[in-house]
Amino acid sequence: MSVPSAALTSRRFAALRPVPGSGRQSPSYLHRTLSLLAVLALFQGMADAIRAHALANHTVLALLLALYASLVLLAVLVLTVRRQRALVRVDLAVLLAGFLRFAALFLASVGSHQRAYQDDEGPLVTLAARALIAGGHVYGHHWPHFAQQFGVGTTPLMNGDYADTFSYPPLSALLAAPFVNSLPSWVPVLGLFAFAGLTATAVFMFWALPAQLRPAATLICFGMSWYFFYVRNGYPVFLALPFLAVAVYRWTRTGSGGVLGRQGVISAVCLGIAASAHQLGWFLAPFLLAGILLARRGELPWRGALLVTGRWAAIALGAFLLVNLPLMIRDGTAWLGGIGGVLTQHATPQGLGAIDISFYLTSGTGNLAMYSYAAALLLVATLVALLLYPRRLSPALALLPWPAFLLAPRSPETYFVLLTPLWLIAFASCPQEDYGRLWQWRPRLLTHRRVRLALPALLGLPALLCLLVAVASPVPLKMDISAVQTTARTTTGGSSTGSGTVDITALTVKLTNTSDAVLTPQFASSDNAWVSFGWRVASGPAMLAPGGSGTYRLVRRSTSSTSSGGRTYLRVFTDDPQTLTSAVIPAH
Numbered sequence: 001m002s003v004p005s006a007a008l009t010s011r012r013f014a015a016l017r018p019v020p021g022s023g024r025q026s027p028s029y030l031h032r033t034l035s036l037l038a039v040l041a042l043f044q045g046m047a048d049a050i051r052a053h054a055l056a057n058h059t060v061l062a063l064l065l066a067l068y069a070s071l072v073l074l075a076v077l078v079l080t081v082r083r084q085r086a087l088v089r090v091d092l093a094v095l096l097a098g099f100l101r102f103a104a105l106f107l108a109s110v111g112s113h114q115r116a117y118q119d120d121e122g123p124l125v126t127l128a129a130r131a132l133i134a135g136g137h138v139y140g141h142h143w144p145h146f147a148q149q150f151g152v153g154t155t156p157l158m159n160g161d162y163a164d165t166f167s168y169p170p171l172s173a174l175l176a177a178p179f180v181n182s183l184p185s186w187v188p189v190l191g192l193f194a195f196a197g198l199t200a201t202a203v204f205m206f207w208a209l210p211a212q213l214r215p216a217a218t219l220i221c222f223g224m225s226w227y228f229f230y231v232r233n234g235y236p237v238f239l240a241l242p243f244l245a246v247a248v249y250r251w252t253r254t255g256s257g258g259v260l261g262r263q264g265v266i267s268a269v270c271l272g273i274a275a276s277a278h279q280l281g282w283f284l285a286p287f288l289l290a291g292i293l294l295a296r297r298g299e300l301p302w303r304g305a306l307l308v309t310g311r312w313a314a315i316a317l318g319a320f321l322l323v324n325l326p327l328m329i330r331d332g333t334a335w336l337g338g339i340g341g342v343l344t345q346h347a348t349p350q351g352l353g354a355i356d357i358s359f360y361l362t363s364g365t366g367n368l369a370m371y372s373y374a375a376a377l378l379l380v381a382t383l384v385a386l387l388l389y390p391r392r393l394s395p396a397l398a399l400l401p402w403p404a405f406l407l408a409p410r411s412p413e414t415y416f417v418l419l420t421p422l423w424l425i426a427f428a429s430c431p432q433e434d435y436g437r438l439w440q441w442r443p444r445l446l447t448h449r450r451v452r453l454a455l456p457a458l459l460g461l462p463a464l465l466c467l468l469v470a471v472a473s474p475v476p477l478k479m480d481i482s483a484v485q486t487t488a489r490t491t492t493g494g495s496s497t498g499s500g501t502v503d504i505t506a507l508t509v510k511l512t513n514t515s516d517a518v519l520t521p522q523f524a525s526s527d528n529a530w531v532s533f534g535w536r537v538a539s540g541p542a543m544l545a546p547g548g549s550g551t552y553r554l555v556r557r558s559t560s561s562t563s564s565g566g567r568t569y570l571r572v573f574t575d576d577p578q579t580l581t582s583a584v585i586p587a588h
Contacts, residue, residue: 041223167341190234272319
């Protein structure tokens with residue numbers, strides 16, 4: 001973006017910022033529209049929730065009915081109040097209604113008759129907190145029976161095991177430690193902390209945004225249905241979210257004039273704390289660091305820009321190490337491997353990105369690791385692009401780290417949608433003219449238009465090549481499913497009108513290793529986006545030498561029901577090298 005175009009953008013965006021006496025002005029159509037959308041978003045699922053709790057929980061029912069009526073009234077006020085200040089107050093009331101709606105649904109999902117969690121993150125953090133209280137090791141310790149203890153699913157690994165260690169930075173365990181033994185076991189302590197983190201983010205977002213954009217705090221934090229499951233199950237990313245929001249707030253002014261000031265110190269400390277809660281903060285940090293450096297270089301010589309940016313980075317690193325210090329002392333080298341466990345544990349593929357090509361559209365790949373290399377190279381390319389085109393890309397600074405995850409073997413939606421508040425805070429809290437003042441390196445080569453147009457494609461070329469290798473690599477195993485043992489049943493107690501299902505109970509599979517490596521096959525199946533390693537190898541070799549073959553008798557550990565009209569895939573994983581071979585189990 002050129003300086004003149006940045007100035008034009010600044011003038012357009014200035015209309016969103018309050019001016020003296022603006023509280024007496026009539027609200028704009030944009031403000032009213034966003035406020036109305038925030039109210040409408042809170043209606044999502046309300047009718048179903050009211051019907052679901054009509055008989056089960058009268059306290060929740062009464063709260064939801066009152067909220068439903070209040071939302072109707074708030075919608076009327078949004079369209080009828082005459083002053084900007086009055087609409088801001090209505091927006092605050094809508095934010096409170098969003099909080100109460102979320103709290104009511106949360107309360108309805110908690111009770112002594114219900115499981116504390118439905119996913120594995122909360123239980124593993126809980127066990128880590130209990131180990132911390134007991135004086136045991138937090139990192140490097142395995143809890144092999146946690147899934148049965150908490151009644152939750154697990155994250156399967158490429159070697160046939162599942163993730164049973166605490167693999168996050170320690171903040172979540174440190175915060176939960178005082179409560180996990182003092183409260184009943186059915187209380188989702190991590191869920192409560194996650195709810196507190198989301199609420200803090202919403203409040204800060206409401207304060208940080210220009211008045212006309214404040215309804216977005218309700219719309220994003222409390223109006224989007226995707227948040228509830230992850231908050232309820234205590235995902236540690238919500239502990240990082242409010243601290244990241246503070247870190248990216250007015251980032252273009254961090255260290256302005258060569259002085260960090262109170263805001264700069266708070267920003268750095270918050271980034272360090274966020275990095276102590278979840279690894280996603282690690283990926284945002286270099287982009288934020290680069291953005292601050294370029295912003296300061298736009299007004300200071302290199303020495304001054306480097307000094308103030310270096311002090312900011314040192315404070316962030318110090319805060320991170322301070323939070324981690326107790327675990328560094330207690331667990332030693334296990335701490336270093338543990339805090340990055342989710343990045344190195346070789347979990348099975350899953351997500352909404354390029355990996356779906358090999359998982360759904362083809363029979364697999366002989367080089368899953370290339371997806372990881374492609375993601376890493378695209379992340380580096382994106383950071384280089386920010387350094388080369390800061391005025392164009394810096395408005396999206398809080399979003400830039402995440403497109404690379406579309407190429408990763410695991411690219412679930414949690415890497416993208418859970419951090420959406422940061423996208424708007426980082427953009428809208430910064431004076432728009434600041435983007436045009438960022439220092440932009442322009443060597444003679446980049447003055448040529450063709451070079452500037454070709455460079456982004458060249459930056460992404462290594463990642464694209466790795467992706468093509470991953471997709472095109474032939475599967476290492478030739479698979480022949482020769483026998484399928486099933487049990488037929490109906491879902492309506494044997495009624496002739498019931499819908500039939502098929503339980504696959506045993507398989508006979510012949511594998512031939514067509515690669516040059518020794519392979520250790522691990523068997524799984526899937527009839528949806530998830531894989532299940534619920535197979536016991538009754539007979540068959542543990543390893544297959546290059547060119548070798550083996551016949552395996554697989555017996556299902558538990559019932560696997562699939563629709564009579566659907567497909568079930570047999571997935572064969574190997575961990576070293578990382579490969580995937582898939583085949584449809586024939587219908588019988």
